[in-house]
Amino acid sequence: MEKNKLYLELGLKDFEYDRIKELLNREPNEVETYMFSAQWSEHCGYKHSKELLKKLPKNIENENAGYVLIDDYAVVFKVESHNHPSAVEPYQGAATGIGGIVRDVLAMGARPIALLDSLRFGDIKDPKAKNIFEGVVSGISGYGNSIGVPTVAGETYFDDNYQTNPLVNVMCVGLVEKDKIASSKAPAAEKLYVYIGSKTGRDGIHGASFASKELSGKDERPSVQVGDPFSEKNLIEATLEILDIPGVLACQDMGAAGILSSSSEMSFKGGFGCELHLDKVPLREEGMSAWEILLSESQERMLFLVEPGVEEKLAEIAKKYFLDYAVIGKTIEGKNMKIYMNGKLMSDMPINALVDAPSFYRKTSTPSYIQELKKEIPKSDIPLKNALFKILKDPNIANKSWIFEQYDYKVGTNTVIIPGKADASILWIKETNKGIGVTIDGNGLYTYINPFEGSRNVVYEAARNLVATGVKPLGVTDNMNFGNPENDMVMWQFEQSIEGITQACKELSVPVTGGNVSFYNESGEKAILPTPVIGMVGEADLNHIMDMQFKMASDKVYLIGK
Amino acid sequence: MKIYRFEALITLKNGILDPQGAATQKVLKRLNYKIDNVRFGKLITFDLEAENEEDAKKIAEEITYNSLINPVLENYELKLLETRELEK
Amino acid sequence: MKIYRFEALITLKNGILDPQGAATQKVLKRLNYKIDNVRFGKLITFDLEAENEEDAKKIAEEITYNSLINPVLENYELKLLETRELEK
Amino acid sequence: MINAGIIVFPGSNCDRDAEFALRKAGFNTEYVWHDFKEIGKYDLIFIPGGFSYGDYLRAGALAKFSPVMNEIEKYVSKKQGFVLGICNGFQILTESGILPGALTKNTSLKFICKDVDVKVINKTCSFTKFVSKEVLRIPIAHAEGNYYISESEYIKLKQEHRIAFEYVENPNGSVGNIAGVYNENFAVLGMMPHPERNSVRTLGNGDGLEILLSIRRSIEDGKK
Ligand SMILES: Nc1ncnc2c1ncn2[C@@H]1O[C@H](COP(=O)(O)OP(=O)(O)O)[C@@H](O)[C@H]1O
Numbered sequence: 004m005e006k007n008k009l010y011l012e013l014g015l016k017d018f019e020y021d022r023i024k025e026l027l028n029r030e031p032n033e034v035e036t037y038m039f040s041a042q043w044s045e046h047c048g049y050k051h052s053k054e055l056l057k058k059l060p061k062n063i064e065n066e067n068a069g070y071v072l073i074d075d076y077a078v079v080f081k082v083e084s085h086n087h088p089s090a091v092e093p094y095q096g097a098a099t100g101i102g103g104i105v106r107d108v109l110a111m112g113a114r115p116i117a118l119l120d121s122l123r124f125g126d127i128k129d130p131k132a133k134n135i136f137e138g139v140v141s142g143i144s145g146y147g148n149s150i151g152v153p154t155v156a157g158e159t160y161f162d163d164n165y166q167t168n169p170l171v172n173v174m175c176v177g178l179v180e181k182d183k184i185a186s187s188k189a190p191a192a193e194k195l196y197v198y199i200g201s202k203t204g205r206d207g208i209h210g211a212s213f214a215s216k217e218l219s220g221k222d223e224r225p226s227v228q229v230g231d232p233f234s235e236k237n238l239i240e241a242t243l244e245i246l247d248i249p250g251v252l253a254c255q256d257m258g259a260a261g262i263l264s265s266s267s268e269m270s271f272k273g274g275f276g277c278e279l280h281l282d283k284v285p286l287r288e289e290g291m292s293a294w295e296i297l298l299s300e301s302q303e304r305m306l307f308l309v310e311p312g313v314e315e316k317l318a319e320i321a322k323k324y325f326l327d328y329a330v331i332g333k334t335i336e337g338k339n340m341k342i343y344m345n346g347k348l349m350s351d352m353p354i355n356a357l358v359d360a361p362s363f364y365r366k367t368s369t370p371s372y373i374q375e376l377k378k379e380i381p382k383s384d385i386p387l388k389n390a391l392f393k394i395l396k397d398p399n400i401a402n403k404s405w406i407f408e409q410y411d412y413k414v415g416t417n418t419v420i421i422p423g424k425a426d427a428s429i430l431w432i433k434e435t436n437k438g439i440g441v442t443i444d445g446n447g448l449y450t451y452i453n454p455f456e457g458s459r460n461v462v463y464e465a466a467r468n469l470v471a472t473g474v475k476p477l478g479v480t481d482n483m484n485f486g487n488p489e490n491d492m493v494m495w496q497f498e499q500s501i502e503g504i505t506q507a508c509k510e511l512s513v514p515v516t517g518g519n520v521s522f523y524n525e526s527g528e529k530a531i532l533p534t535p536v537i538g539m540v541g542e543a544d545l546n547h548i549m550d551m552q553f554k555m556a557s558d559k560v561y562l563i564g565k
Numbered sequence: 566m567k568i569y570r571f572e573a574l575i576t577l578k579n580g581i582l583d584p585q586g587a588a589t590q591k592v593l594k595r596l597n598y599k600i601d602n603v604r605f606g607k608l609i610t611f612d613l614e615a616e617n618e619e620d621a622k623k624i625a626e627e628i629t630y631n632s633l634i635n636p637v638l639e640n641y642e643l644k645l646l647e648t649r650e651l652e653k
Numbered sequence: 654m655k656i657y658r659f660e661a662l663i664t665l666k667n668g669i670l671d672p673q674g675a676a677t678q679k680v681l682k683r684l685n686y687k688i689d690n691v692r693f694g695k696l697i698t699f700d701l702e703a704e705n706e707e708d709a710k711k712i713a714e715e716i717t718y719n720s721l722i723n724p725v726l727e728n729y730e731l732k733l734l735e736t737r738e739l740e741k
Numbered sequence: 742m743i744n745a746g747i748i749v750f751p752g753s754n755c756d757r758d759a760e761f762a763l764r765k766a767g768f769n770t771e772y773v774w775h776d777f778k779e780i781g782k783y784d785l786i787f788i789p790g791g792f793s794y795g796d797y798l799r800a801g802a803l804a805k806f807s808p809v810m811n812e813i814e815k816y817v818s819k820k821q822g823f824v825l826g827i828c829n830g831f832q833i834l835t836e837s838g839i840l841p842g843a844l845t846k847n848t849s850l851k852f853i854c855k856d857v858d859v860k861v862i863n864k865t866c867s868f869t870k871f872v873s874k875e876v877l878r879i880p881i882a883h884a885e886g887n888y889y890i891s892e893s894e895y896i897k898l899k900q901e902h903r904i905a906f907e908y909v910e911n912p913n914g915s916v917g918n919i920a921g922v923y924n925e926n927f928a929v930l931g932m933m934p935h936p937e938r939n940s941v942r943t944l945g946n947g948d949g950l951e952i953l954l955s956i957r958r959s960i961e962d963g964k965k
Contacts, residue, residue, distance in 0.1 A: 092637045144852045148882070149792040151754025205580055227637055231584035233795025236752050288580055301582075323774075325591055325751060409852045411882045413938050414790075416758040431943060433761065545943065568689075574696055585797035589720075590699075592794065592803045598716060599702035601656075606696035608662050611678075614687035628686060632677070669889065672848045672914070720806070723799055723836065725843040726889065 009033065013040035019361060026356040034342065034349045037294035038357060041260040042267070045522055048360025051488035052520045055364065055501045062478070062514035067110040067187055067255060068177075069516020071478035073542045076432060077181045078439055079113040082121075082174035082482040082538045084521035089171040091227065093138025097171050098146035098230035102302050104175040105152060106256035109239055110305065112185030112246045113177025116415055117430055118147050119443040120157035120173050121482070121536045125166030127398050132161070135169050142230075143173070144409040149232035150239065154410035155418050155428040156441055161398050164447065167526040172482045172519075174443055174538040178432065185246050187255040189273030189308050189334045194252055196266055196277070196332040197317050199241060200304030201234045203261070204287035207300025234303040237324035242305055244320050250310035251317075257304040262331070263297040263357075265306045270334055271354045279332035281344040293344045308334065363488070367495040376452055425550040426468035429543055438543035440474025445484075447532030454496045458503030458535045465539035466511055473548040474541040479508055481518035481537055486530025488522045496533040504535060513539070569613045569621035570646040573629045575639050576606040609633055614651060621645070657701045657709035658734045661717045663727050664694035697721055702739060709733070742769040743960050746783035748813075748830075750775045750804045754791035755827065755937065762937035763787065766953035775807035780816055784960045785823045788813075788830030790882070790935060800844060800885040801832030810837055817929055823867065823956060824929040828883055831921070831931030840924055840931045841898065842890035848914035852884040856945070858909040859920045859934055863902045866927040867959035868952060877948040879934035881912060886933040888915035888922075898922060905930055 010020045013036065023031055023039055031039060042048060049056065063069045068081035085100025105115045120143055125132030147154045152175070207228040245251055253273075255265045262284065270277040281296045291299075307317065314330055321328035335341070340357065342350040385393065394400055407422040419438055420429040427442035444465045450457030466476045481504055486493040508515055524531045553560075577583050583604050590603040611628075615621035625643055634641050665671050671692050678691040699716075703709035713731055722729050745768040749756045756772060763770045763785075773780060775793075780786060794803035804810065810833075817824060817839055826834040834840040847853060858876050861869050890898065895916055898904055905921035913933075921932030936949030 092635070095638075141851070148852055148854075148884075149752070149754075149795060151791060201582075204582060206582060227581065229582040229584065229638070231582060231587070231795070233584060233588055233752050233792065233797060236754065236792070236795075287582070325588070408854050411852065411854045413854060413880050413882060413935075413944075414754055414758070416761060416938050416940075416944055419943055570690075576696065576698075584795060586697075588794050588797045589697075589803065592806050593716060593720060596720075596806060598712065600716070601700040601702070602658075603697065603699040606698070608664065608694035608696040609674075609677075609691065610664075610694070611691040612689040614689070624686065628681060628688070632681060632684075669845075670848075670914070672846055672850055672887075676850055720802075721798065723802065723843055725835075726845065 010036050010040065013037065015040050015043065019043060022361055023356070027352055032350065034293050035352060037298060038263055038350065041263060041298050042357045043360040046259045047264055049520060050360050050363045051494070051522060052483070052497065054362050055498055058501055058505050059515040060505060060508050062516055067107045069478065069480065070111065070184070071516060071540065072181055073432065073437055073439065074435070075181055077113065077179050077184055078540055079108050079111045079177040079179060080174060080480055080538065080540050081107050081517050082172055082443070082480045082536065083107065083519045084482050084484060085171045085173065086169060086484065086521055086524055088228065089139050089169055090135065090167065093135045094142040094145065095227060095229050097139040097142030098232070099228045099302055100171055100173045101143055101146045102230050102235050103258055104173050105150065105235065105239070106258070106305065108175040108177035109242050110185065110187060110254050110256045111177065111179065112183050113179035114243060115152045115175050115177045115239065116417060117176040117441060118152050118154040118173060119441060119538060120154060121170070121443045121445055122157065122159045123165040123170035123447065123534065124161050125169070126163055127161045129166065132166055139169065139171055140406050140409055146230050146232045148411040148414070150236045151414050153412045153414045153418055154407070155412045155430065156422055156443060157407070158444060159403055159406060162447065162532070164532045168524045168531050170484050170524070170531065170534060172484065172536045174480065176430070176439065176441055176540060186253050187269050187272060188253055189269045189275050190252050192275050192334045192336045193311070194308050194334045195311055195314055195330050196279070197307045197309055197314050198284060198304065198329045198331045199245070199307060199317060199321050199326055200238050201231060201301060202285045202287035202327050203296060203299045203301045203304070205291065205295055205299060208295060208298050228300060228302055231303055234326065237326055238303050238305060241320050241324040241326055245307060245317055248313060248316050250313035251307055252310065253308040255306050257306055259300060261297070261299050261301065261304070262306070266332065267340055267354050267357055269306065269308060270340070271358045273334070275334045276337040276339045276341070276354060277332055277334050278341045279343065281342065283329045283331045285327035285329050293342065293349050297342070365494065367491045367498060370492040370495055372492070419545065420472060420548065420550055424552065425472045427472045427474060429472060429474065429548055431545065436545050438545050438548060440469045440472055440541040440543050442468040443536060443538045444468065445534050445536035447534040450500060450535060451532045454499035454533055455503040458500040459507040461535055461537045462504055462507035462511065465537045469539055469541045472543070472550065474543040476511060476513045476539055476541040478516045479513050479537055479539050480516055481535055483518065483520045484524050484531065484534040484536065485522055486525045493530060493533070500533060500535045504537070566614055566616060566651045568649050568651055569615055569618065571611055571613065571625045572644045572646050573609045573633055574606065574642045574644070575609065575634050577604060577638060578640055581638050610646070618645070618648065654702055654704060654739045656737050656739055657703055657706065659699055659701065659713045660732045660734050661697045661721055662694065662730045662732070663697065663722050665692060665726060666728055669726050698734070706733070706736065743767065743785070743957050744769045744771070744783045745785040745787050746771055746773040746780055747787045747789060748773050748775060748809055750793035750807060752791055752793045752795050753789050753829065755789040755935065756791070759787050759789040759827070759937045762940035762949065762953060765940050766950055767957050773809065775804070775809045777809055778812050780809065780812050781821055783822055785825060785956060786813060786816060788824065788826040788833055790828030790830060793829055793833060796829070799836065801829060801836040804833045805837035814839065817924065820926065820928060823960070825868070825956065826931040827935055827937065828933055831933055832885065834929065834931040839929055840922055841894055842888055842922065844885050845887045845889050846885050847883070847887050853912055854880070854882040856880050857912055857934065859906040860909060862904045862907055863923070866923065867956060868905065868930045869955055871955035871958050872951045874948065874951065876909060877951065878939065878946055879936055879949050880938045881934050883933055886913045886915070888919045890916050906932055906934070
């Protein structure tokens with residue numbers, strides 16, 4: 004393929020390509036074009052959102068996941084979406100979503116102690132939607148249960164607007180003593196990058212790249228990622244053991260754009276360069292090219308940075324846990340990333356060029372649908388009694404035990420308030436009297452009608468859920484699920500939504516510790532309802548918590564509020 | 566009408582990770598077996614009632630492709646094992 | 654030394670309930686297929702390195718019986734699929 | 742001190758829960774990695790729940806090849822102490838032939854996590870001698886807890902009083918509602934419900950602790 008066409012096939016725009024040439028002072032070669040296409044993708048580069056995300060009241064910058072403190076502990080938490088993979092392959096999509104978010108929390112040195120899921124599907128009566136729904140729930144169950152992290156709360160909505168584009172947002176909460184928090188920042192040059200985990204295959208190499216290169220026959224759909232919860236469980240235990248070894252300096256999970264993004268970001272954050280030797284990477288398939296190895300999103304892999312001499316200890320731990328191990332490179336003085344394969348230099352360029360994707364922010368104005376909506380006054384002539392039964396029968400209101408009983412919500416023996424018993428769940432910090440309250444909420448319809456107030460309300464709803472169980476809100480993580488950001492209406496909804504969340508967090512004095520953006524949630528003409536999802540954690544004194552069951556006959560019921 | 570017994574052999578596509586196969590292989594290697602390429606698949610047998618073999622095969626293909634396999638991850642091979650008269 | 658590829662076809666014993674087969678059958682019947690006796694089993698393929706066919710078969714039997722099946726529940730059939738020279 | 746060894750396989754995930762509960766029940770606890778071979782000093786071997794080897798192949802199937810399993814077989818045949826296998830631990834014990842029968846997929850084909858009532862069937866042996874209630878409320882959490890055993894073996898189990906617990910409402914399709922069984926000499930118990938998950942009031946009504954306490958007291962009495 005002609006070089007100048009490759010970048011277009013990979014989804015880079017002309018002006019971006021010009022920018023790349025400017026940054027490099029030359030044309031990028033083939034491998035480099037792939038590297039840019041991945042790092043500058045919406046997923047890694049946050050091109051459409053990074054300008055606006057700056058508005059959120061953050062308490063931590065630039066780590067794998069954020070945290071809040073409860074006494075001597077850091078409660079690490081983050082939410083992430085796996086919407087598109089779940090639409091293609093519901094079981095594996097959801098399973099690998101769990102795997103990914105667990106590794107984000109793990110990379111902070113925290114033991115994962117809880118999962119939450121926020122799910123949206125089409126009409127449950129439609130066989131396709133039902134299929135996706137059942138697959139997603141069993142994927143979360145299959146993976147989450149196996150790795151021994153309880154899924155303790157969530158929410159589930161059915162609505163036509165998510166018919167072909169379901170939302171699968173999963174959140175992980177972890178616990179670590181606050182002076183043991185791990186960092187992803189490389190502190191010095193000449194330290195070794197150690198790869199631990201499953202082998203690298205061709206899975207999850209981005210669709211865009213694939214369309215241009217590989218697809219030759221109908222049987223080739225190699226981009227589906229399959230989760231291996233056994234390796235993940237081993238990786239959790241191995242990582243926690245490794246982080247206790249003196250001389251282990253930093254770590255990061257290999258998520259989107261795998262080896263490339265983890266190694267470049269770790270080096271960049273520390274202000275160093277790095278050198279990678281791709282032939283050292285443990286491979287699952289034959290004949291993988293340099294760009295495939297760099298971009299592969301094979302699951303269950305972590306990257307550590309260690310003092311030379313310490314790597315042997317990691318090798319032993321890897322062996323103990325049936326994991327692959329390799330030293331694949333090192334940090335170096337300077338600002339460049341150097342990629343070698345079989346001794347041949349494939350690329351040598353400044354890391355900041357890779358990490359610093361251009362911003363696509365633009366101003367937008369109120370779209371016309373908002374005016375239209377204001378004219379519509381919803382009316383209903385259903386008699387009150389029938390309305391009540393209709394509501395109770397609605398799958399959105401009905402009991403969700405079919406879902407949460409498939410989740411092991413008790414493993415870890417910390418779940419003090421279990422799903423179905425209250426609006427939030429509470430996890431015990433053992434050997435103390437403290438608990439961590441957790442909840443996850445979203446409301447696409449309200450946000451569609453009024454993106455600012457709708458989003459502000461979601462934060463308040465999460466806070467109310469916590470407070471109702473006796474938990475004081477401490478921090479927020481957000482997952483922004485929106486349509487195509489190149490569309491002005493979507494961009495406006497997004498901006499309004501960020502402002503609504505920002506306002507609510509300031510009003511409640513809770514920081515945003517991190518989050519995730521998922522754009523392009525549409526298929527055909529139709530975008531999903533704009534759906535910001537809010538995960539919130541807080542602190543509880545276990546002597547003062549409350550569930551929602553009525554306790555005794557003849558107790559009085561009060562209604563408080565306006 | 567006759568009864569046709571089919572066997573669907575369902576295997577993972579090349580390049581798709583097989584965590585079960587990989588873990589089983591690791592354990593067997595530790596037991597010193599010289600084993601490699603352990604891959605897990607499914608074997609599903611079923612009986613179909615149909616007018617003739619051609620029809621039966623068509624329906625079996627349809628069932629296998631639409632309901633038994635996951636075309637994103639799996640390949641299949643369908644075998645007609647036996648034919649017998651429908652007992653009344 | 655040669656490489657021998659085996660296929661183990663593992664099925665549930667008669668009389669052992671197969672909830673997966675039963676559930677699949679129910680769904681397919683609801684779709685109006687004239688289907689019966691749906692049974693799920695496993696298909697495991699693996700390569701063995703051995704001196705000769707006899708040895709390979711003996712080891713394959715051992716692995717299948719001791720490791721791959723649960724004799725309380727399952728039967729198996731072992732097939733040698735192909736033999737090839739070990740590449741050095 | 743009464744010593745409990747908690748066996749940890751790669752993929753075990755209730756090992757830490759077991760450690761907490763056993764400590765609450767007054768045991769001195771240690772983790773035993775599956776490659777370890779010195780288990781003679783323990784009064785109780787606890788095989789915890791989880792997904793050993795991912796439960797790949799079949800639940801519990803690959804764990805039986807871990808070196809510690811040979812030692813456990815010897816420990817059982819020499820009657821060195823008690824063995825308690827919970828959930829995946831029960832599956833491992835049946836897969837390795839230490840306990841009869843097999844655990845297969847729940848009839849619902851789904852993982853089930855909830856609290857269930859189990860009847861204590863045999864209250865004369867060490868595991869249940871000091872249990873005060875007839876029915877215990879204990880959580881289950883499994884996808885393959887459907888206990889299968891042939892008709893003739895079932896009759897034999899019944900005659901020998903080797904059925905330890907029965908579900909009040911069968912959640913998974915188990916033959917005879919069986920939730921737990923003993924080996925021939927009542928030194929090995931395998932059960933699907935998780936007593937260690939209901940060992941303190943913060944986590945439930947504490948029913949699970951009764952079983953652990955019964956074991957400890959029986960061991961103490963035996964040492965007198
Ligand atoms: N996808 C899910 N995963 C886990 N728990 C869920 C899920 N959906 C609902 N739940 C649980 O079911 C219970 C009821 O949820 P929901 O119907 O959303 O109630 P509410 O609207 O009062 O929050 C809660 O405990 C919630 O955590």
